[in-house]
Amino acid sequence: MKDERFTTPKGSLVLVEASDELPMVDFEVTLRTGSTFDPKGKEGLARLTARMVRMGTKKMRALAVEESIDALGASLGIETAPSYTRLSGAVIKRNFARFMALLSHLLREPAFRAVDLAQAKRETLSDLIENRDNDRGLAAREFRRTVFGDHAYARSVVGTQASIKRITRNNLLSHFATHYRAPNMIFGFAGDITLAEAKAVVDLEFGKIPRGVVPKEKTPEPKPLRGRRVVIVDKPARSQTQVFIGGLGTNPRDSDHVALAVANTVFGGTFTSRLMREVRSVRGWSYGASSRLGSDRKREAFYMWTFPAATDAVACVALELDLLETLLKKGITKKELRFAQNYLANSNAFEIDTPIKRLDQRVDIELYNLPRDYFSKHIEQVRAVSLTAANRALKKRLSAKNLAIVLLATASEVKDGLAALPGVARVDIVPFDRD
Amino acid sequence: MRQPPEQKCFCSQAAAFPHILFAVTFVEKIPFGGKMNLSRHRLANGLTLLMLVDRSAPVVSYQTWFRVGSRHEKKGKTGLAHLFEHLMFNETQSLAAGEFDRLLETAGGETNAATWVDWTYYYENLPRNELPLVTRLEADRMSHLVLREKQLKSEKEVVANERRYRVDDDVEGAVNEKLYSIAFKKHPYHWPTIGWMKDIEGFTTADCRAFYKTYYAPNNACVVLVGDIDEKKAVALIEKSYGKLKSSKIPTEPKVKEPTQTAERKLVMKQATPTEKLQLGYRGPRFSDYDYAVLTVANEILVGGRSSRLYRTLVSEREIAAEVRASMSPFRDEGLYEIWASAREGYRAKDSLVAIERELSRIAKDGVSQGELEKAKNRLELGFLQGMETASGKAEQIGFYETVLGDPSRIFSRLEDYRRVSDADIRRVAKLVFNKKHRTTITVVPSGEASAEPDEGDDE
Known part of the structure; x- marks a missing residue:
């Protein structure tokens, strides 16, 4: 198996898994940091920041972003875990270049408008209420709280009603400025794309994502519970x-x-x-x-x-x-x-x-x-x-x-x-x- | 699903047929996309074999589709097709209980099954060199299953627990079951595939044996084989393992025509849930109809993606719902176009209903833009490609189209259907389907808030 990869001048790692079986490309932009960086009392910050990335740039409002994603026959999902944040999806090959241009725009110039943040917070609060229908999810959440106690792994990636309400626009701006930096990003492409095509698209669209020193994770080992x-x-x-x-x-x-x-x-x-x-x-x-x-x-x-x-x-x-x-x-x-x-x-x-x-x-x-x-x-x-x-x-x-x-x-x-x-x-x- | 082993000896089914004695007829080659061909063979006993060579990974997907589902059951015996699917993983005349799974797992395989209204299918995904093993095991259980009281008792418990999980303690599952039971009065789509709890508890081994004898036969099945295979060797293996199995007399299915619905049917349900929910079911086309493709495109415009009409209106702009989803049931006979909305805290299901009705009227009256059509078609194309990524994804499409439509080439013509759907098509189908008289409406209110269960009667 070929290990096709390269590092951009600003320090992003790019991995390519080429296959011309189907005319589509899967992509992932993974940040090496996730919810363990959420400050205590502001659980859900990493997830909310990622959500806000697709809620508009300085030139595009949220609806225009969604229209563009759907029109190109693309999917874009956002996932936050304790140790990473990921924007990923797939696009039909003929629209790949246009979708990468859109993704680059989202990653480089998110607007974080106050009005959109208020909406994203209401949406998250609503999701938390909806989750009360999910018996398995409720049990799993309590299990993690019990196993991990006061460790970061015990905290909810989505956040809580109280923590979501506390998150401010400045929190988001600070989280974005700290973590959405080139050396903290892994770009992955899989499917109908060559290494050369990946290089060209990364140079063109993601080369301007700034460098920066990303803080090292200091999460301690969790302690076993007793009894x-x-x-x-x-x-x-x-x-x-x-x-x-x-x-x-x-x-x-x-x-x-x-x-x-x-x-x-x-x-x-x-x-x-x-x-x-x-x-x-x-x-x-x-x-x-x-x-x-x-x-x-x-x-x-x-x-x-x-x-x-x-x-x-x-x-x-x-x-x-x-x-x-x-x-x-x-x-x-x-x-x-x-x-x-x-x-x-x-x-x-x-x-x-x-x-x-x-x-x-x-x-x-x-x-x-x-x-x-x-x-x-x-x-x-x-x-x-x-x-x-x-x-x-x-x-x-x-x-x-x-x-x-x-x-x-x-x-x-x-x-x-x-x-x-x-x-x-x-x-x-x-x-x-x-x- | 399993019982402790009682028989110790595993006799190879293939070993019982040392020579190729049974005729296999090559029927046709069916183009599969631009690069591949699907081949169809038929055995003398009626077994259909569909094969697709796909060398994108060193694996093989083996699926057996039976033309039997919950529509073939009777009142008082609902859930038998699904219960039987569980029982198929038990003992055979040559394999002790548990050995079927153990052999496949040792080979690195994954196996499971699914049952719905029109069909039941079993699948195994294995490394490519394990084709002889799975062929032998599947042929064995098609005709040599052993059904014992002890196994049945345990499996009935498992299915009862599955029912609690999927229906009784699940708001959406419980509502969806109710939807079909109200929307269909005469057609077997009225009862749930998992069966009513009372029926599950009442099954006997005699019920199960009769069902097996009737429906589990080569002439009621289609084996789908996709992966890194040698076609000639695969045909020989199938012939050797299945050639001697006897066909069965499959009962002629009575044609049940569900009467036309002439008035809306409504129900209010209480559930332990924090917010109100809305479930709508409009009578819709059969999977085989061109109108199904039209409705699929319309569905993308209504709920496909965050820019879709209903999502944008209910979730993003007005914030009256936490989610809204919709889909058309992919059934042989006319099914339901289902819409599900979960109200946001502080809003009523009624608010969602008004907004949904407005959008459905708008699409029927004013149609859709070219941009919306293109967007929907692009999204459907991506979904189609994603369904074709793995050997098992391809096998599932082939088996489904063969079983429901009798023609796997329709996988690709359906994609062509999507491409030719026009604004006029959408207006026509929207007018036909989104008719309040053909609708069943269920409103869910949190426990303690509703004053009555049933709301209104119906049209008959």
């Missing part, structure tokens, strides 16, 4: 619950990250994993049952996710705790290890079967400071994991004693049962519509 903390997000009339159980996992640079990922594949990573088999296949308690390891620059969360009926919720939580305890005590078997290695190695073909997926891997390498061959050596690394290493990673990284157990449920139906689970000293109940 089993149960939190119920109380919502009326729920026939079903949303359950997240977990704690800290690893970050991709940890030497045992791959070993832990292999072990997690056995536990909850596939349809025939232990968790799926016991919760869904044998008992029929939940339509889905899985476990995941998050990835970021610092240790992210490990969690199990199920959604049993309210009547089965306590028994399901107890079962999940048992399964985790057994996993950590006895480890995985040699046969299971071989299965997980085969699955991960053989399914790798689907991690790289489109140009945009290959580009995303290369951007991740840059974002998380991974070795250049991190993904190309992935199969080799998976195959190299020994049974001892997999089980050591489980014991070292995961804990069955120190866990966040978070449910969205009608509290009265599950509270007593959860309080009686071993190791649970207290059950906290929070309203589903809290800020």
Whole structure:
């Protein structure tokens, strides 16, 4: 696989993943900074700034921007995560040059009009209210709060009602001036575009984005929580619950990250994993049952996710705790290890079967400071994991004693049962519509 | 979905057919875009095979489309097609429960399935060298599935939980189910594909066996194969694995014509939600009709992107809704053009309704500009290209068009249809479809705010 890349005179990295299979181009502009830079009390600033980038320039109002995007047959999405901010989308090839001119205009000359900011804030506040319909999202948000405590990873990327109201135009201007700088940007192109075409378009359209010294991220490692903390997000009339159980996992640079990922594949990573088999296949308690390891620059969360009926919720939580305890005590078997290695190695073909997926891997390498061959050596690394290493990673990284157990449920139906689970000293109940 | 293993021996289905004994007929080559050709073969037992060589990645997508969906069910037995889809991942005469998935996962494959009103399909995405494995496994479960009470009991629980997840505890899911149950009185589109909870709980193994025997047969299926394959070898594999399977007598489907709706149907629902919602359903064209393409273009102009008419009016300018979406159901028979709006705090669903009605009248009366048409067509072209990025994306389009229209070449002619849609077409179809008399309207109010559930009756 060709690693086509170059760095602009002002320090932006440009990655190209060429393929002429279809007459379209995917693009990404990724900033190496995200919501961890949001000041305390102004959560949502990075996201709101990115949103405002598409709300008009000095020469174009928001509606004209949207008209142009749609007229060109393009899509433009904005994503903010703790460690990055991304503007990405796709465009039909014949309109690529015109769309890049528009994108450049947005990135270089956003107007940040007060009237547009007021509208974007109202829109965000409305989204926060709409999110109250999303049971899974509400449970996941509370889970992160419980696992990460006062760490930046606990904070909402979207912000809260209170924090959004506090954000000012000056906050946005300052965030933009600090972070939307050439050395902080990774440009990615995938699809019907050559390296030469990418060079030409970046020189022409993005060469004027200024240099600048971007502050280094100082987010500390999150601290593991102590004990089993149960939190119920109380919502009326729920026939079903949303359950997240977990704690800290690893970050991709940890030497045992791959070993832990292999072990997690056995536990909850596939349809025939232990968790799926016991919760869904044998008992029929939940339509889905899985476990995941998050990835970021610092240790992210490990969690199990199920959604049993309210009547089965306590028994399901107890079962999940048992399964985790057994996993950590006895480890995985040699046969299971071989299965997980085969699955991960053989399914790798689907991690790289489109140009945009290959580009995303290369951007991740840059974002998380991974070795250049991190993904190309992935199969080799998976195959190299020994049974001892997999089980050591489980014991070292995961804990069955120190866990966040978070449910969205009608509290009265599950509270007593959860309080009686071993190791649970207290059950906290929070309203589903809290800020 | 799985039970503990009971049978230990995995006997290769392919091994049972050491020689090629069964005729495969090459039917036709169908141009697929500018560069590729889709080939159609038919086995003597009626199985259709559609193959597309696509070497853009070293993978293969294998899909089996059955011409059976919830429209083939009966009252009191709703949800059987979907429940059966779950059961298909269980035990066969040669594979213990769980082995199907385990073998595919070991090979690095991903497998799942989907059921809707007109069809059920199963897919596997695998590295290219695993074609023999998946062919053997799919042929095996098409005719040798084992159905036991224990598996059925567990799977019914899983489906009940899926229903709670997608419908009972989901505002939009619950409202959408209600919409179809009110809009259709006679046609099977009346009931939800997942089935009514009471029906799910009542299924027996006898129900499932009868369904399997009737509908899961080669002459009711189409295998779609897309990826980095050798066509000749693939045909031989299919022939070897499926050639001996027996065809079935597929019952003639009774033609059910939904009576013309002559008055608006309305309902007010209470839900645990913070703001009011609005769901509209206008009777719309069949997927096969040219008018479906016209309505698709009109839909882009109404809700495609932030510059679309409804988004701009309701969300950006007047800020009376948090979101507005719309789509036309892609069904064999006439379906619904659905519009969904979620009111902003402090506004009523009624405000959205008034604004939507105004825009629908405007499009029917004044039509659209050339700029809007071009914008809509560009957006549809991008969506089309994105759907063709992967082998599985192409296979899904091929299987869908074959099953619903009987013609996969319509994938590309549909794109041509979009290109020729005119302002006059849009006015004509908008007048036809956006008629209040053909509409079902559901208003959702937050729990505790509505005084009554049903609002108005209907026209019959």
